[in-house]
Amino acid sequence: MNYVYILKCRDGTFYTGYTNNLKKRLKAHNSKKGAKYTKGRTPVKLVYFEEFILKKEALHREYSIKKMKREEKLKLIKSLNLEDRFTQNISTF
Template sequence: MNYTYILECNDKSLYTGWTNHLEDRINAHNNGKGAKYTKGKLPVKLVYFETFTTKEEAMRREYEIKQLSRSQKLQLIQSSTNKNIHKGEYTNEEK
């Protein structure tokens, strides 16, 4: 399974990425081994993700989401109703 996800950083900024192991990727971000952008904004919280069959689909969706404004991303997070789109509150501290 492949995922496109949105994280909320400690400073309330949003980060969008894709992965094929969502839980591992969130843990990597929170352990300072994720993207450079998130390293100084820990902890991060998973607030949204979508699932895809192929990495190409996930990467395409990541690009689409990155083109959205912050307000459009927040609207996407708040209004998701598709069964393949999930809102979450996962951080590695909750395990």
């Protein structure tokens, strides 16, 4: 599975990324071994993710989310109740 995700950084900013292993990537971000952007902004919190079968689709979605304004990202995040999503897909992580 391929994932596009949004993290909320300690300073309140958002980081959008792609991975094929969400649990491992989150651990890397919080261990300061993830993206350069998040290294000085830990801890980070997962606030949004989408799943894709094809890597190409995930990368395209990542690009479109990165182009969004902050307000649009907030709407996207609010459209997904992440706690319910984790409860439903706990085996994924």
